Amino acid sequence: MFGYIVLSSSAPKEDRKTYREAYCGLCHTLKDKYGKTGMLSLSYDMTFLSLLLSDIEDSPKIEGKERCLVHPIVEHKFFTTSVMDYTASMQILLSHYALVDYNNDEKKEKKDRFLPFIPEIEKKYKRQSDALKNNLALIWENEKKGIKDAYQNSLLFGEALGEIFVKDENSHFAPDLRMMGCGMGRFIYLLDAWDDRKKDQKNNRYNPLSSDITEEEIRTMLIDAASCATSAMEHMPLDDYVPLFENILYHGMWSRFKVEVKGNE
Amino acid sequence: MSDPYEVLGLKQGASEEEVKKAYKTLAKKYHPDVTGNDPAAAKKMQEINSAYDAIINHKSYASSSSSYGYNQSSYGGGYGYSNERDEESNEMRAAASYIHARHFREALHVLSTVPFEKRNGRWYYLSAVAKGYSGDTTGAYSDISEAIKKEPGNMEYQSFLDRLNGSRNFYTQRQSTYGPSGSSFFSCCLPLMLLNMCCPGYFCIC
Numbered sequence: 515m516f517g518y519i520v521l522s523s524s525a526p527k528e529d530r531k532t533y534r535e536a537y538c539g540l541c542h543t544l545k546d547k548y549g550k551t552g553m554l555s556l557s558y559d560m561t562f563l564s565l566l567l568s569d570i571e572d573s574p575k576i577e578g579k580e581r582c583l584v585h586p587i588v589e590h591k592f593f594t595t596s597v598m599d600y601t602a603s604m605q606i607l608l609s610h611y612a613l614v615d616y617n618n619d620e621k622k623e624k625k626d627r628f629l630p631f632i633p634e635i636e637k638k639y640k641r642q643s644d645a646l647k648n649n650l651a652l653i654w655e656n657e658k659k660g661i662k663d664a665y666q667n668s669l670l671f672g673e674a675l676g677e678i679f680v681k682d683e684n685s686h687f688a689p690d691l692r693m694m695g696c697g698m699g700r701f702i703y704l705l706d707a708w709d710d711r712k713k714d715q716k717n718n719r720y721n722p723l724s725s726d727i728t729e730e731e732i733r734t735m736l737i738d739a740a741s742c743a744t745s746a747m748e749h750m751p752l753d754d755y756v757p758l759f760e761n762i763l764y765h766g767m768w769s770r771f772k773v774e775v776k777g778n779e
Numbered sequence: 780m781s782d783p784y785e786v787l788g789l790k791q792g793a794s795e796e797e798v799k800k801a802y803k804t805l806a807k808k809y810h811p812d813v814t815g816n817d818p819a820a821a822k823k824m825q826e827i828n829s830a831y832d833a834i835i836n837h838k839s840y841a842s843s844s845s846s847y848g849y850n851q852s853s854y855g856g857g858y859g860y861s862n863e864r865d866e867e868s869n870e871m872r873a874a875a876s877y878i879h880a881r882h883f884r885e886a887l888h889v890l891s892t893v894p895f896e897k898r899n900g901r902w903y904y905l906s907a908v909a910k911g912y913s914g915d916t917t918g919a920y921s922d923i924s925e926a927i928k929k930e931p932g933n934m935e936y937q938s939f940l941d942r943l944n945g946s947r948n949f950y951t952q953r954q955s956t957y958g959p960s961g962s963s964f965f966s967c968c969l970p971l972m973l974l975n976m977c978c979p980g981y982f983c984i985c
Contacts, residue, residue, distance in 0.1 A: 524957055572803045669915055676914055686828045689881045689912060696914020735917070741950035742916040749835055751799040751806075764950070765957040 516557040516612065518702050521758065522765035529758040537561045538592035542578070543602045551627045552602065553583065555609035559702075560601045562762060566691075567597040567681055569754040597681065603635050604678050607643060611650055618654060619719070645677035657720045664722040668703040668739070675699030690746045697743030698767075701736055705771055708732050733771075740767065783830035795835070802831045867901070868893065874905045883913040900930035907939060919943060 521533055540561050544552035567573070575593040582590075610628040617624055636643040649670040656667055672695070679695030680688045707723050714721035723732070744763050752759065784791050787801040805827050807813070814820035870893050877886035886909040893902055903926035911919035920943060926936045 522957065572807055665917055669918070672914055686831075689883060693912055693914040697916070700914070700917075737947055737950055738916050738920075741946045742911075742914055744950055744953075745946045746914070751802045751831065753796060753799050753803070760953075761957070764954045768954075 516559055516608075518705060518767055518770060519557075519559045519562045519698070519762060520766045520769060521761050522769060524765060525758070525761045529755075529761060532755065532758060533558070533561065533565075535592050536565050538582075538590060539578075539594040540564055540598055540601060540605070541582070541584075542580070542592055543594055543598040544605060545582075547599070547602050548606060548631055550583070552606060552631075555605050555628060557605065557608070560605040560608070562759075563604070563679060564595065564598050564601040565755050566679075566694075566752075566759065567601070568595040569752045569756075570685075570687055570691075570750055571597060572754075573597055600639075600681050603639060604642065606631050607635050607639070607646060608678070611646060615650070615654075641683065642677045642680075646674045649674040656722070660720060662722055662724055664704060664707060664724075664735070667722045668700040668707075668735075669696075671703040672696035672699030672739070675702070687750050690749045694743045694746035694750075697739050697741070697746065698763075700739035701743065701767060704732065704735055704739060705767075709770060736768075736771065740764075781826075781830075783833040786826050786830035787834070798831065798834050802827065868897070871901060871905065874909070878905060878909055878912075881912070883909045887913065900926045900933060900936065902926075903929065904933075904936050904939065911939075911943060916943060916946075 521530055525533075537556070537558060541553055541556050544556060548555075568575075573595040575595055577591065577593045579589050579591050581587070606628050610626060610632055613624060613626050613628065616622070617626075632643075653667050653670050656663060675698060676692040676695035679691040679698075681691075682688065685691070704723075707721055708727075711721045711723055711725075711727075713719075715725065740763060744760075747759060747763065782791070784793060787793075787798060787805065789797055789801050793801070806824070809820045809824040809827065811821070870889050873889045874886045877883070877889065886905065890902065890906050890909065903922045907919045907922035907926060910916070910922060920940075923936060923940045923943065927933065927940060930936060
């Protein structure tokens with residue numbers, strides 16, 4: 515499910531630099547908190563959330579330069595912000611469940627290196643952990659029963675991501691963050707299902723979309739989910755990274771959709 | 780209520796950007812971490828939040844529904860003015876209050892306790908609003924359509940449907956300004972990121 519929340523190729527150089535430096539900053543935080551194993555969980559999805567929460571909280575950048583495991587030769591810039599402590603934990607949680615999901619789907623027993631960190635995260639962030647655990651369990655149950663309900667499943671995933679977007683329940687913008695996370699989660703789930711549908715059909719595996727769904731139908735569903743996220747975004751007091759967020763929500767998130775459609779033709 | 784612009788230290792008609800900036804500056808100043816849970820500061824923060832909402836919701840509403848904003852009069856309001864409303868069940872009143880306080884999940888929960896045969900147009904309307912603002916816009920569509928079916932001609936319901944449509948249309952228009960979606964900037968990373976998930980140990984090296 516990772517890899518959808520990206521900038522499009524039309525994004526200005528400055529925004530790409532910001533996104534990259536925040537990505538490296540989150541990686542840096544993951545390494546600090548969880549060691550090398552933590553770094554393996556890195557994704558752009560939580561980079562997005564890091565910037566979003568930093569913008570709302572007006573959390574200042576702490577800039578740094580380093581050589582790392584991935585870029586051992588060239589020193590590169592990165593920045594962290596105070597919210598990355600939170601988003602790093604959420605990243606580990608998501609990666610853990612991505613692996614559980616992978617093992618479920620593929621009937622494999624790949625070792626979950628994130629597992630040792632989970633009890634502490636579950637204790638500290640009970641609301642988020644419970645939402646993810648419970649909603650994924652419901653999705654997996656639907657999968658097991660072969661229930662093809664893309665709307666219901668995507669909503670379950672969206673609700674879970676919505677909880678993760680809400681770092682602080684008492685924030686005035688908690689309802690907006692929840693709505694935005696839900697819209698983006700629905701989008702990711704639907705696009706992932708659309709992305710996988712040919713492969714799933716070939717391998718005779720579960721896919722939540724009905725087998726005769728058209729491109730127009732899925733596009734309508736995706737627009738509904740994405741516009742839900744942008745509506746919520748407009749209410750929030752964002753002023754640091756707005757063009758970057760908009761690029762992702764209006765354009766970048768759709769990158770894989772086109773690729774898939776091209777493959778169809 | 781005092782002038783919301785004044786609360787934020789701005790002149791009437793300040794731009795959305797100015798409003799957001801001013802809000803953030805004040806929110807930092809009156810944050811409990813800074814003020815140490817001082818009740819006067821907490822009260823001030825409430826005023827700042829209300830002023831912000833009043834301006835931003837009005838702006839999004841006026842700018843022909845790019846978002847469907849929180850227009851207070853659009854939901855939950857109007858109690859005590861109509862006999863019909865007076866007869867409304869406690870559950871429906873509670874749901875409206877929850878929506879008004881932006882506790883959308885609680886609203887949905889209390890609505891779910893109303894038996895199916897008692898679900899009227901208003902029930903579907905409240906359910907649509909609560910669903911929409913908690914991120915389930917698909918569910919909101921289906922409920923608001925049901926509400927309109929039960930009470931055709933109700934302007935409040937129609938206006939919520941218009942906002943939902945407005946939000947989708949605005950998105951599509953806005954999206955078209957970006958040109959066709961092609962490859963992402965980090966698309967070179969994607970196969971690696973996927974590998975990353977399947978076989979941890981690989982990194983994005985682009």
